[in-house]
Amino acid sequence: MSEITHSNETQANETPANETPAAVPAPAGRNRVDxxxxxxxxxxxxxxxxxxxxxxxxxxxxxxxxxxFYITGGRYVSTENAYVQADKVMISAQVSGLITDVAVRENQPVKAGDVLFRIDGEPYRIALEEADAQLTNVRDDIVRLKAAYREAVEQKAIAETDIDYTRKQLDRQAMLLKRRNVSQTSFDQAEHDYELAMRHLSVTKQQIQQIEAQLGGDPNLPVEQHPRYREAKANRDRATLDLQRTAVRAPFAGIASNTPQIGQHVIGDGPTSTPVMSLVAQAGVWIEANFKETDLTHVKPGQKVDITVDTYPGHDWKGTVQSISQATGAEFSIIPPQNATGNWVKVVQRIPVRIAVDDAAADLPLRAGMSTSVEIDTGYKRPxxxxxxxxxxxxxxxxxxxxxxxxxxx
Incomplete structure (x- = not known):
């Protein structure tokens, strides 16, 4: 019995050489390898x-x-030290006086030529009337002088005629006196008349010279070209201009700011004039970007700029480099830096670059002083x-x- 069992086990363990053993299935949960x-x-x-x-x-x-990234690394230069700029002026009065009317409110848009405020114009209206009266008086004086000149010329002609007549009379009396046909008294009278005619001619010539001087050296000059008349007319024009200047107008379209109060006294006498209000332009805004001097190696006017404004995230503007300042910002400071001292530290300077905004949006107004970020495409490629x-x-x-x-x- 034991022999039979051993024989069966031997047969079971023996496998033909030409047969391939059956593949054993992989256990569950393991990956099968093909x-x-x-x-x-x-x-x-x-x-x-x-x-x-x-x-x-x-x-x-x-x-x-x-x-x-290496080649384009020097192509784009950017900075966040950039701000919106606009034309802004301090409005001053050109004449002095009390403000009687303020025609605009704070932050109100105005057009060029709109009245901003008015100054009391009564004193200047009175001055204009005085200038008109003075101009009329000067015109009348010149007309009288012209008439006096014509009269003096006629008197001169009469005096010259009298001289001719009295000279003939004197010569005749002298001949008769030699013949003893007239008395010495008649001769003396003729001589006296001749001397009077000579003096009359001399006085008339002096009058003509004086009148000519008062008429500007040319008696035939028209009244409107006379120096005195032109001076009086200039005074009248100045008074008219002063009256017009009592209404202060906007020099350009913009936004009114720091508006004055009624009753405020302003001084408008030239250099001593005091600023009254401000006006900021709406159109023509630009960006002033302060770049490091090391970033401006390849920046030139005409290059394109991408602009983002902090106030309007998600909206981009396009711009163009308009100009590059000829001096750094430190050169325009009130106290310029003194680099000739012993304690010197090198500091990278910043140079202002003016950037024109190409596509300003009306619904997204750019206001002066807004913070922006700019990136300039210089087009430069590193070798x-x-x-x-x-x-x-x-x-x-x-x-x-x-x-x-x-x-x-x-």
Whole structure:
């Protein structure tokens, strides 16, 4: 019995050489590994198939991305030290007086030529009437002088005629006196008449000269061109201008600010005039960006700019570099820096750059003083250094050799 059992076990353990043992199912929960005809896992074959492209393309991709950031690294320059600027003026009166009317409110939009406020014009109206009266008096005086000149000229002609007559009379009396046909008294009277005619002519000539001087040296000059008349007319025009200046108008369209109060006294006498209110322009705003001097190497007028305003996140403006200041901001300070001292520290200076806003939106107004961020596209591309080119060539050759070794392992 024991022999039969041993024989059966021996037969069961023996397996023919030409038979393939049955595959044992994998336990549940484990991944099944597919095998090919040669018995190698398919996953290893797939990984080996992708290894060469990855080894070739991976470093190249890294180099390309790094090269792009290197080349374009100096193309764009940006700063947040940029603010909206606009034309703004302090409105001053050109004449002195009390403010009787304020025609605008605080932050009210105004157009060019709109009345901002008015100054009491009664004193200037009275001055204009006085200037008109003075102009009329001067005109009348000139007319009288012209009439006096004509009369003096006539008197001169009469005096010259009298001289001719009295000279003849004197000569006749002298001849008769020699013949003793007239008395000495008659001769003396004739001589006296001649001297009176000469004096009358002399006085008339002096009167003509005086009148000519009062008429500006030219008696035939029109009244409107006479110096006295022109002076009086200038005074009248000045009085008219002063009266017009009592109404202070906006020099350009903008927003009124710091408006005055009725009853406020203003001084408008030239350099001593006091500012009354402010006016900020709405149109023609620009950006003043203060770039580091090291960032302006390739910045030039005409380059395009991307602008973002802190007040309006999510909205971008386009701009253009208009000009670059000829001096740093420190040069315009009240107390310029003194770099000739012993304790000197190098500080990167900032240079103002004026940027024109190309597409200002009416529904998104830009107000003076707003903070902005700007980025200038200089279009500059850094050249690839020769050392990097050599390294890139070496790296490409090494990658090719490594890929060949992977495909044909030793």
């Amino acid at each position: 095998t090919g005809a040669g018995g190698r896992p398919k996953r290893r074959s797939r990984m080996r198939r992708w290894r060469r492209p990855l080894l070739l393309l991976g470093p190249v991709l890294v180099i390309l991305v790094g090269g792009y 690839v250094p020769a050392m990097v080119k050599s390294a890139l060539s070496l790296f490409t050759e090494s990658s090719a050799a490594l890929a060949a070794e992977v495909d044909h392992p030793r």
